[in-house]
Amino acid sequence: MKIGELANATGVPSETIRYYEKIGLLPEPDRDSSGYRCYRPAHLDRLLFIRRCRNLDMAQDEIRELIRLAELPEADCSEVDALLARHLIHVRERLKELASLEETLVQLQEACSDRRTVRECGILGGLKSELETPEPEGRHNHVPGTHGPGQT
Template sequence: MKIGELAKVTNIPVETIRYYEKIGLLPEPNRDSSGYRSYRNAHLDRLLFIKRCRNLDMAQDEIRELIGLAEQPEADCSDVDALLARHLTHVRERLKELASLEETLVRLQEACTDGRTVRECGILGGLNSELGALEPEDRHNHVPGTHGPGQK
């Protein structure tokens, strides 16, 4: 199948499919006689696997590690379990960060009252005065999609 068909079946943009090829998550397909990429069912299966992992908010390196582990079907599954445990810890930490973010946003929104000008806006004033307090400490979050240095 061609890349457009693969994109349609998986609901993954063509650019993303090419990116996954470029970074090695998806093996490069063979080319047909006219030079077009020719994808097999193995590519479809791999893309769906990657998509499911991304839906679980896994980083590219985690997905790469899982793919490597999946390619050793006779190996002990403890490495897979350990990877998932690490990811679950990360998700739990992120949930705490998001709860803290929610509290901050609620406080800022409560600073707003009707009938004020932008100059008097409690939200903008709070953002200006609390900016240092709002900066994350050494957080390993997914905004904008990373786990932190060396852990993407």
């Protein structure tokens, strides 16, 4: 099948499929005589696996490791379990970060319950004071699907 067909079958954009090939998560397909990529059922299966992992917010390195482990069907699955346990710790930490974020947003919103001018806006004032306060150590922004240094 061609890349557009694979994209339609999986719900993964063509650009993302090419990216996964580039970084080695998806094996490069054969090319037909006119140079178009020709994907096999194995590509479809792998791409669906990657998509499921991404839906669980797994990082590329985690997915790469799961793919490596899946290629050893007779091996002990304790490494798979350990990887999932580490990811679950990450998810729980992220939930705490999101709860803190929610609390901050609620406080900001409550600071502007009265009708005021933009100059008097409690939300903007709160954001300004937040920017002047250094972020506590250990807190960081999180982009879904990524992990901090040294984490998997």
